Amino acid sequence: MFPFETLLETLKTGSGFWNPLIWITAIVVAFLIMYILRGFGKKEYKEKTDQTQSFLSGNPEYEKEQMHIKSSNMYWGFTESLKWVYDVLFRMHTGDVSDYVLWFVIVMAFLFILIGVI
Amino acid sequence: MNVPDYTPALVVAIPLLGAFLTPLVSRIHDKVRNGFVIVVLALNAFLIGLLASDVFTNGIKTYVFGGAQDITLPIVRILFEVDGMSMFMAVISAILVLVAVIYSWAFMKENTGLDKYYTLILLMTAGMLGMELTGDMFNFFVFLEITSISSCALIAFWTHKGESVDAGFKYIVISAIAALFVLFAVGLLYAQYDALNIAMLANVLEYTFLDKIALVLLVVALTMKAGIVPMHMWLPDAYGRAPSSVTVALVGVTLASLYGVFRVCFTLYGNVLSKITKQIDFLGNPLTVTVNGTLGFVIILLAIITILFGVIMALRQIDFKRLIAFAAVAELGYMFLGIGTGIAAMGTKHGMTALTGGIFHIINDAVDVGLLFLVAGAIYYATKELSLNHLGGLARNMKYTSIFFIIGLLAVAGMPPMNGFASKLIIYQSTYQLNPILAIIAILSSILLLAVFVKVFYSAFMGPALPKFKAVKEVPRSMLLAMGIFAAIIIVFGFFPQLIVENIVQPAANALLGYTDYITHVIGGI
Numbered sequence: 050m051f052p053f054e055t056l057l058e059t060l061k062t063g064s065g066f067w068n069p070l071i072w073i074t075a076i077v078v079a080f081l082i083m084y085i086l087r088g089f090g091k092k093e094y095k096e097k098t099d100q101t102q103s104f105l106s107g108n109p110e111y112e113k114e115q116m117h118i119k120s121s122n123m124y125w126g127f128t129e130s131l132k133w134v135y136d137v138l139f140r141m142h143t144g145d146v147s148d149y150v151l152w153f154v155i156v157m158a159f160l161f162i163l164i165g166v167i
Numbered sequence: 168m169n170v171p172d173y174t175p176a177l178v179v180a181i182p183l184l185g186a187f188l189t190p191l192v193s194r195i196h197d198k199v200r201n202g203f204v205i206v207v208l209a210l211n212a213f214l215i216g217l218l219a220s221d222v223f224t225n226g227i228k229t230y231v232f233g234g235a236q237d238i239t240l241p242i243v244r245i246l247f248e249v250d251g252m253s254m255f256m257a258v259i260s261a262i263l264v265l266v267a268v269i270y271s272w273a274f275m276k277e278n279t280g281l282d283k284y285y286t287l288i289l290l291m292t293a294g295m296l297g298m299e300l301t302g303d304m305f306n307f308f309v310f311l312e313i314t315s316i317s318s319c320a321l322i323a324f325w326t327h328k329g330e331s332v333d334a335g336f337k338y339i340v341i342s343a344i345a346a347l348f349v350l351f352a353v354g355l356l357y358a359q360y361d362a363l364n365i366a367m368l369a370n371v372l373e374y375t376f377l378d379k380i381a382l383v384l385l386v387v388a389l390t391m392k393a394g395i396v397p398m399h400m401w402l403p404d405a406y407g408r409a410p411s412s413v414t415v416a417l418v419g420v421t422l423a424s425l426y427g428v429f430r431v432c433f434t435l436y437g438n439v440l441s442k443i444t445k446q447i448d449f450l451g452n453p454l455t456v457t458v459n460g461t462l463g464f465v466i467i468l469l470a471i472i473t474i475l476f477g478v479i480m481a482l483r484q485i486d487f488k489r490l491i492a493f494a495a496v497a498e499l500g501y502m503f504l505g506i507g508t509g510i511a512a513m514g515t516k517h518g519m520t521a522l523t524g525g526i527f528h529i530i531n532d533a534v535d536v537g538l539l540f541l542v543a544g545a546i547y548y549a550t551k552e553l554s555l556n557h558l559g560g561l562a563r564n565m566k567y568t569s570i571f572f573i574i575g576l577l578a579v580a581g582m583p584p585m586n587g588f589a590s591k592l593i594i595y596q597s598t599y600q601l602n603p604i605l606a607i608i609a610i611l612s613s614i615l616l617l618a619v620f621v622k623v624f625y626s627a628f629m630g631p632a633l634p635k636f637k638a639v640k641e642v643p644r645s646m647l648l649a650m651g652i653f654a655a656i657i658i659v660f661g662f663f664p665q666l667i668v669e670n671i672v673q674p675a676a677n678a679l680l681g682y683t684d685y686i687t688h689v690i691g692g693i
Binding site for chain 1: 336337340341344379380382383384386387390391397398400401404447458461465476479480482483485516517520521524554555556558559560583584588589592593596597599600618622623625626630631632633634661662663664665666668669
């Protein structure tokens with residue numbers, strides 16, 4: 050159906066190009082180099098010894114189920130610093146269908162003015 | 168490959184006929200009905216594939232309803248006019264609906280009233296394909312209504328859940344208002360030009376005061392149906408509350424409305440918008456503006472707001488499906504960014520590249536977001552839980568689903584070598600040439616999108632095994648197959664982007680810009 054050469058073609062992206070096959074080759078080579086470098090590392094790691102135990106500043110380790118970080122706690126710093134943005138956005142998302150229609154009317158009015166001007 | 172002239176009508180007629188036959192077939196056996204619906208949609212997808220191949224190779228195809236195929240003035244008969252863009256959208260719809268139905272086999276198994284469910288899915292398919300293939304404005308409105316009513320019933324299909332019924336109600340209110348304004352706009356055009364045919368209207372349109380009103384009504388109504396910010400609020404409700412299989416089909420419905428916006432801006436008004444310039448007084452200085460340029464910048468503005476709103480809101484969501492829905496809103500923004508840049512910089516090389524990127528992103532978004540919704544559905548099927556706060560450690564029990572999620576995650580966040588990266592890279596580079604700030608916002612938002620889905624991956628799939636999910640098993644094979652189809656498309660599109668751009672995307676972009684071909688194919692034949 051398609052000549053084999055077309056599968057290898059490079060995508061022109063305007064001012065650049067993208068060829069995933071070249072990218073994958075580069076990644077594979079990079080991993081190979083990493084693997085070889087890893088072979089030069091020291092072999093002092095001992096499994097199932099104190100080396101593998103977590104150290105929480107001397108505090109006892111919680112049960113694994115309790116260690117799972119809940120979704121709502123993730124990116125806390127980021128969302129906290131953008132609290133004012135979220136306050137505005139959540140206030141907009143009222144869940145009331147009348148408000149949904151209001152936004153429709155607002156956008157329509159904006160476009161009417163714009164089209165009227167030009 | 169040449170296909171029979173009646174194929175465009177057939178691809179709408181087959182699901183329509185299938186819809187009416189489904190309740191009858193359902194009386195034989197549930198499995199026979201499920202198989203029947205899959206065969207109907209697979210046959211339809213095959214025909215759409217053949218028709219697409221024909222249109223992409225040989226150009227526009229028309230089918231006139233009601234007897235002889237000759238066109239006479241005035242055009243009062245309904246006709247389907249199928250060009251590269253129509254077929255591009257039809258291919259997307261066909262894939263989405265077929266995968267949704269395969270997924271439904273196991274996902275909806277425990278539900279009652281499935282004869283109605285499959286009937287509605289087929290009606291929805293007929294509606295959205297009709298919207299994409301028709302060459303008649305009133306016909307477009309009729310198919311829009313068919314799609315809206317069937318979609319509403321499907322969103323509210325889980326009637327035992329109040330939230331689903333609420334989402335269905337909101338959807339029908341929004342859809343009814345949008346359809347009403349579309350009908351009003353069609354009426355305005357018909358009253359002036361005695362025509363409903365898109366090509367004929369595009370040929371005679373004079374950009375009168377009433378035409379301007381019709382333009383605004385059509386664009387606003389259809390962008391609301393497409394889920395552009397700030398008219399997107401129905402979308403997380405609908406996507407989040409519908410069964411996952413329905414949500415995937417709904418993505419196709421949303422994109423059909425997006426297609427409507429393109430058809431209006433590029434074809435119906437393409438002739439006038441590209442030529443009109445106006446002198447306006449800007450802070451005491453005379454300024455020459457083009458309607459196209461202004462429209463392009465308005466679309467870019469809406470696109471940037473859509474991307475930011477979608478990503479920022481997605482970051483705070485706890486409900487898995489609502490989170491994906493907001494990410495889908497952001498993805499819509501990327502499409503509009505590409506298209507808007509294409510309009511604003513029309514006639515330039517980067518304008519054309521941006522348009523290609525925007526169109527490429529439509530199909531990428533459909534499969535990427537579709538896969539994520541299917542994964543969310545799989546998790547719900549296995550755990551009966553969608554709150555990310557209550558999920559965790561599922562990668563142990565659902566290995567294949569986890570792999571599919573990683574593929575979807577990388578694709579939607581625009582990570583190489585997935586398909587989302589290829590289309591986003593085109594959008595970044597072309598918008599950078601228009602204004603670097605646009606590209607910077609787009610790239611930063613993509614990084615945030617990655618952060619959003621990394622959060623989901625950690626919350627749902629990583630972490631310690633939770634006792635309550637000890638008995639959770641991998642989902643049935645039909646659901647894995649559906650997710651596998653999307654994952655395979657993502658990988659193929661990602662690995663061979665040039666093949667897709669050259670053979671599917673470029674003909675669609677050329678069709679959008681070639682409004683004169685669209686007009687002369689009908690008018691020139693008289």
